Amino acid sequence: MTALPYGGTLVNRVLSDAARREILAGIDDRKTIAIDTQGALDAEKIAIGAFSPLTGFMGEADYSGVLARSRLKNGLTWTIPIILAPRIAENPGLGDIHVGDSPVLLYHGEPIAVLHVEEKFPFDKTEFARRVYGTTEDAHPDVKKLRNAGDTIFSGPIDLINRVSGADELTPEETRKEFDRRGWETVVAFQTRNPPHVAHEYIQRCALEQVDGLFIHPVVGELKKDDFPAEAVIESYQYLVDHYYPKSRVFLAPLAISMRYAGPRAAVFLAIIRKNYGCTHFIVGRDIAGVGNYYDPYGAHALFRNLDLGIEAMLFRESYYCRKCRSMVTEKTCGHPESDHSRVSMTQIRKMIVAGEQPPIEVMRPELADLLVKYRPYLEAGLK
The missing domain is CATH 3.10.400.10 (Sulfate adenylyltransferase)
Structure with a gap:
């Protein structure tokens, strides 16, 4: 249910x-x-x-x-x-x-x-x-x-009168039926507007350990000009689901809305939407729905701690690869200095792809980076 x-x-x-x-x-x-x-x-x-x-x-x-x-x-x-x-x-x-x-x-x-x-x-x-x-x-x-x-x-x-989103977008009624069909009683939603890198994957796997199913629900409707195009986001996540995740426990569908880059306020709004789609949990990472340096990266964490929306927030600190630990970590689980950490933002990944550079393997799976290369002309236009 x-x-x-x-x-x-x-x-x-x-x-x-x-x-x-x-x-x-x-x-x-x-x-x-x-x-x-x-x-x-x-x-x-x-x-x-x-x-x-x-x-x-x-x-x-x-x-x-x-x-x-x-x-x-x-x-x-x-x-x-x-x-x-x-x-x-x-x-x-x-x-x-x-x-x-x-x-x-x-x-x-x-x-x-x-x-x-x-x-x-x-x-x-x-x-x-x-x-x-x-x-x-x-x-x-x-x-x-x-x-x-x-x-x-x-x-x-x-x-x-008429729908405006694509045929692949499901309604809340349809996702609820799909979750019930799969027998999922607890479902965690992952909000994204970007292709997956290793830190995203790490957070998703951590969350999936605690619930029946993971609903990856990328925003594809209207984004800022230097974001990845919707096709890149869906294609890369479909590859991740098809090749690395248990298909019985992960479900992917697009969400066509205009992204609001309002930091903590937008994070709450995005959680409410996912509650309507039938989710019981919502992943809240670092600087969710942020842009530039306008918002406290963990302002949404503080806001969710004082709210009862009827959907449980899973709060995650920034994750990154530690060369000493040889694994994905956060500041809660690793005591090594910054010099041992590999942190690359999505903005940096976009610039690397435009420059023809391969993101480090500890940051993004090589096959996903290769998949994104064909979107270079779109990124070049957005970064101008």
């Missing part, structure tokens, strides 16, 4: 075939709002229950509560506002959409959802950046992206 969804109920706002046909038949008579990738993926995740208990884009009470107290108005912990602030440049008729309207949301010109507008309120982007990301600097990728948002937030329930 998998864990209960966050808030107790798994939301389903996906239209039936009959309702979908009815909406599409009358679409020419409906008002529309053009939305970006983040808005489209958020609408989808609300509808399939990944963001349960949300049933739509946040109203002002929820939005203000999340900014100020990391709480929804019902008292549940929530750390990342899920809002819709469409750009006026793509929506010259935006001022004609009022409370009580039910416009169709368009993504790349295609209808994906209906928004039942319950509120409209001003969007203070500077305050959002300061509260959520802890900075107003445009050097932070999400703050820079925020500048392109509109100045008005539209809130209300949504009904999904």
